[in-house]
Amino acid sequence: MASFVRGLKCRLCGKLYPVEPTNFCTDDFGPLEVDYDYDAIKSVLTREAIAARPFNMWRYRELLPLDEAPLVGLQVGGTPLVRANRLAAILGVSRLWIKNDAVNFPTLSFKDRVVAVALSKAKEFGFNTVGCASTGNLANSVAANAASAGLEAYIFVPADLERAKILGTSVYGANVIGVRGTYDEVNRLCTQVAFKYGWGFVNINLRPFYAEGSKSMGFEIAEQLGWKTPRHVVAPMAGGSLIGKIQKAFQELALLGLIDQPRCSFYGAQATGCNPISDAVKTGKETHRPVRKPNTIAKSLAIGDPADGYFAAKVIRESGGWSEDVSDPEISEAMALLAKTEGIFAETAGGVTVAVTRKLIEQGRIPRDEDIVLCITGNGLKTQDAVAGCLTEPAVIGTSLEEFEPLLDRSREGQPLLV
């Protein structure tokens, strides 16, 4: 397979770097981004070529930064775009879709996309040991994909993470290190570890490649809508990278002539207990003010000092979007609402996205009669405690019909099934 990558380029000053495991410019510390030869891609990547390939993220492989065929995560992506009419009715909008990465393979979050690229690239670079700093979903994904690729993994998480996310990392044989500190403190430690030991940290020295994997969510949304972009996209924000990568995906498809020039506004969703980016948007700050101690049940979004905060706020402002944040009870209620209306059990971040969407619609920021896509990025089975308080405990009865029938009567009267 031919490579379409020309190198890495600083997002601030434009300085060019060769393809190597590094993430920032040595002149101004700016983030490095993959630089593609779009003219060459345009000559080979057509709708027909894409349609002939299996429905996973690699059908857009020319727009992903590998030099060779992917080696890790060959089945990632290709998740459903669900028309969500029952949720739309509750929210009072006419056209709503859910991009459901809660069922991404293999670890039930959008992180499988970025990890598939990062670990394939790690193999190309010849790393034997990989790692990450994570709020949970990334930990699961790096651990699982590293296991399947035969890579050793060191995974650093805040020690107070949900137990399901820690177990869902250890099970793959990864070395899991719980750090007593916030995600930002874990991240700082990992920055030091990555450079000291020369390992491939997916979201540190492999970050320019890693981040590109998120674009596949955007490519899929456009293709699944019949090669067009929605008018509005709502995405959760932790580090703030995803929202910009979906925009970039739409722009690249337009650049290649695969879709018309997109007119899409982007809306970022955060929890009030960790809202540096939505605060920056709402108060007109160019740069976010970091949050020292995040405090929210949406732990997967609890990044107080998001690396892409500046860029996310810029994408939101310049696309005519907006940002909001919601409380923990609103998050839990929205998780239950999504499950009850659409049969989709999303994790806390999904609750954040649904609740923020509702808020933005009520504020008139998102109009009611235009195409809206919500990005659901993780699975509710990993954060079950967050929704437990909103649910009724199941009724427990004996084995006789006599015990069931009174319950049924009460249920038909709209009463809860309490015994």
Next chain:
Amino acid sequence: MAIKVQIPTPMRQHTEGKAVAESTGSTVQGVLDDLGRQYPALTERLFEKGQVRRFVNVYLNDEDIRYLDNLSTAVKDGDEVAIIPAVAGG
């Protein structure tokens, strides 16, 4: 006052390969200014218009100076300053 400053790996080409540089000053600003006097190539990389660049984080004894008094944060003998690239994670 003697302050140790941790230099990130890709920046050590500007500090004669040193991972830890010795510097002096009574505030973080003073420490970084003194570091710049010793290694002039570092100053323009760390600062833009007198401010620490957007994608550089500076820590004093493991705390981000943005949660302290920023560049005016006082330092004392034996303190450690770390310069760490901010483009990571997420």
